Structure formats: C-alpha cells, structure tokens
Amino acid sequence: MSIELKNVTYVYMPNTPYERIALKDVSLTIETGSFTAIAGHTGSGKSTLVQHLNGLLVPAAGQVLVDGVSIHGQDKAAKIKAWHARQQVGMVFQYAETQLFEESIEKDIAFGPQNQGLDEAEVRERVKEAMDLVGLSYNAYKDISPFALSGGQMRRVAIAGVLAMRPKYLILDEPAAGLDPRGREELMATIQKLHKKWKLTIVFVSHSMEDIAQLADRLIVMQGGELRAAASPAEIFADNQLLQETGLEQPQIMQIMQRLYRAGLPVDAQALTPAAGLTSLREVFHVK
Numbered sequence: 001m002s003i004e005l006k007n008v009t010y011v012y013m014p015n016t017p018y019e020r021i022a023l024k025d026v027s028l029t030i031e032t033g034s035f036t037a038i039a040g041h042t043g044s045g046k047s048t049l050v051q052h053l054n055g056l057l058v059p060a061a062g063q064v065l066v067d068g069v070s071i072h073g074q075d076k077a078a079k080i081k082a083w084h085a086r087q088q089v090g091m092v093f094q095y096a097e098t099q100l101f102e103e104s105i106e107k108d109i110a111f112g113p114q115n116q117g118l119d120e121a122e123v124r125e126r127v128k129e130a131m132d133l134v135g136l137s138y139n140a141y142k143d144i145s146p147f148a149l150s151g152g153q154m155r156r157v158a159i160a161g162v163l164a165m166r167p168k169y170l171i172l173d174e175p176a177a178g179l180d181p182r183g184r185e186e187l188m189a190t191i192q193k194l195h196k197k198w199k200l201t202i203v204f205v206s207h208s209m210e211d212i213a214q215l216a217d218r219l220i221v222m223q224g225g226e227l228r229a230a231a232s233p234a235e236i237f238a239d240n241q242l243l244q245e246t247g248l249e250q251p252q253i254m255q256i257m258q259r260l261y262r263a264g265l266p267v268d269a270q271a272l273t274p275a276a277g278l279t280s281l282r283e284v285f286h287v288k
C-alpha cells in the first residue's frame, strides 16, 4: 500500500504572464508505515507537492495513486473510487489553526466526520478519539471556544479535526512553524506518537533538520520544483555537496560531532540525534 506520484507536473496560472511551473516531473512513493520528511528552500515546491497527495491540486500532467487507485477519476464509477481513495489521506495545512471557525472545540472537530455523513453517536466517538490522540481531554475542552486556546493547542484541535476522519495517511505542512520551543516539542512528540502507537503513515514538511533527524526514516529533498533526492536522513546528511546545493544543513548535533572528530576526538561523526551524540561521548569519555 502506498501513495504514488507518477511524473507529476504542476503549473500555477497557466497561459498567463504569471505562469509558474511549481512541480516538474516528480515521481515518488510514500509507503504505508513510513515517516517521510520533505525539505528544501522556500519556493522549492514542498507545499505544492503535498497538496497533490490528497487531490487538492490536480496535476497538469502525471498521476497520483492512493493504494493503487487514481484520485482523479474520469467517469462516474472512477470518481466514486477516487473520492474514497482521497478520504484515506488527511491534510493538515500550514497554520491550520487559522481554519478553525466553530464556537466550540467539539463542533469544530465534528465538522469533517459530519460531512462524511456519519450519525451523531459515531461523530461523538470520532471527536473523543481524535482529542485523545492529540492529548486534549474531551471533558475538559469540548465546550471551550477554540479561540481561547494557546497557539499550540489550537493547532492540536485543527489536527484532531483531520484525525476525526480516520485517515490512513497524515500529511502535515510545516506543523511546528510559528510555535514556541515547548509547543514545537510537544507537537512533534504527538506526531511521533501518531506514527508509533497509532500506525499512521506520516508525511511532514519541515525546515528543522533536528526534527527530521529525530523522526523521519526517509527524507525527500525538493529543489526548484524537482525532486532532488529521496533517501534516509543519514544518507542525505552525509552528502555535503547535496546539502550545499540545496541549502540544507546538518542537524546541529552532527555539526558539533564532526567538529569534535576533526579536532581529534574519536567520536561518532555521523550521530544524527542528541541521544546518539550523548552515547558516543559517554563511550569516548568512559562515562556510564
């Protein structure tokens, strides 16, 4: 099972003086169970790419398949199949909290499942479950206005609204952007839990090489609308030329470990996470 992009090209405002080719012949596969990060310069096509994964944008050329089904069906039967396929893919936009609008948290999260035609009891069940998944107590928060919450909490409500539709794939465009350090950490921990415990397949766009190194098992690098690389974070962060050309940096801990290594300490210069760096330093300094 997977989401597959086959030779996808996308053009904003075609046949106008503002025409802009935002994706060029992009092919990639998101396997179920994976945790994929997407990185690249601003304007490299990351948001345009992720909006293709659930059919929000329709490619000018190429195809998008969810579990083998085209999400842009032509005839009536194909359109119904395509709709079901798209329901498997939940999309959390950048600054998702700006799309909250209901007077209570419960009503806001209920909006999606209600539109799926589910009955009241099932909708309530979905709302409870989704709030639990993002770490908001149903009883304590259901009647509160989403606008009374902190930025990080509002974003959790927005994510819960997507989870309430029980997607198999969860796509998040810069989920931690604009949050304070604590809010970022909590949100990324929640996303990790959704992957580990609830087995959601995750795709997230990020500018944080630390988050990517900590969480992702695969990293897609976009450059000028093209897919420049797709490999494990370890492979990408070891490729200095690729990093330089695409404007990415190694995670901070890796930069430190490399400097220590160059200064003559026999540490693990490929350590990608603080935990891995610490383990290596303990070994070198014989600290238990």
Ligand SMILES: Nc1ncnc2c1ncn2[C@@H]1O[C@H](COP(=O)(O)OP(=O)(O)O)[C@@H](O)[C@H]1O
Residues within 6 Å of the ligand: 012, 013, 020, 021, 022, 040, 041, 042, 043, 044, 045, 046, 047, 048, 049
């Ligand atoms: N709604 C839009 N109309 C016209 N051009 C757009 C629009 N959205 C994005 N673009 C252009 O498409 C390219 C890719 O943008 P985007 O996918 O938002 O990149 P990223 O998310 O990597 O910053 C950029 O050149 C951007 O200016």
Ligand SMILES: [Mg+2]
Residues within 6 Å of the ligand: 046, 047, 048
């Ligand atoms: Mg973007």
